[in-house]
Each structure stands twice: as C-alpha cells, then as structure tokens.
Amino acid sequence: MLVAFSVAPSGTGREDASVHDAVAAAVKIVRESGLPNSTDSMFTTIEGEWNEVFDVVRRATEAVGEYGSRVSLVLKADIRPGYEGEISGKVDRLERALDSSS
Template structure:
C-alpha cells in the first residue's frame, strides 16, 4: 500500500510559527523506518504493508504532538494487495504514457 500523509502541530501560542521542526521530526521517523518513502512540499508518501506503514505514521504523529497541544493529520491511501514498488512504478507508467515530447 501507499499512504500519503501530512502531519502538523496546531493550537500553539504563536499562530505565525513555522512547523518545519515538527515536520522534520516526523520525516526523520519515516526515513529511519527503512520503508520506501518520498517527501515533497505537501505530503510524505510511504510504501509497505498496512501494519508497518501505520505504525510509522503513528510514531511520526506522536513526534509532532510534542510541538503543540493538537495535531492535524491528513491521509490518502492506495491499497493494492500484491503490488510493491509502486512509489516509483506509478510515476514510471505516467511518464511512459506522456511520451518523450510531453515536456514541450
């Protein structure tokens, strides 16, 4: 399965504060998990089996919780039993479908 998630603290004393330290704590947990993952400006996507993916997301959420009294968590999952390598496989298929002249 692939799960894209975004986790951030909320409800702190400074509404203009950056959340990069909290997000960095979450991403460090994801990267240390050893599961295939990718982080972009909006989400971190992680690939693995149900139990291992959600364990990592739980630990990342707990880490973010240390930065504020509330945590916002957004999840989107692609559950496709029997498939692996989809973190890059889906993108590879998209690029092939676009063809070599897609950037023009």
C-alpha cells in the same frame, strides 16, 4: 500499500506559525523506518504492509504532538495487494504515458 500523509501541529505558540521543526521530526521517523518513502512540499508518501506503514504514521504523528497542543493528520491510501515498488512505479507509468502521447 502506499500512504500519503501530512501531519502538523497547531497551538505551537510560535509567532511565525512555522511547523518545520515538527515536520522534520515526523520525516526523521519515516526515513529511519527503512520503508520506501518520498517527501515533497505537501505530503510524505511511504510504501509497505498495512501494519508497518500505519505504525510509522502513528509514531510520526506522536512526534509532531510534542510541538503543539493538537495535531492535524491528513491521510490518503492506495491499497493494492500484491504490488510492490509502486512509490516509483506509478510515476514511471505516468511518464511513459506522457512520452507516448507526444
């Protein structure tokens, strides 16, 4: 399964409303998990089995909770049993489709 998620604290008390330290704490947990992952400006995507992926999301969310009085979690999952390597496979297929349409 692929899970794309975004987690951020609110009620941080920071004048600039920045959440980069909290997001860094979450991404550190994702990267240390050893699961395939990718982070962009909006989401972090991880790939793995149901229990391992959601354990990482839970721990990342808890880490972000240390930075504010509440946490917002947005999550989207692509559950496709029997498939692996989709974190890059989906993008590779898209690129080939774009190349062939040119």
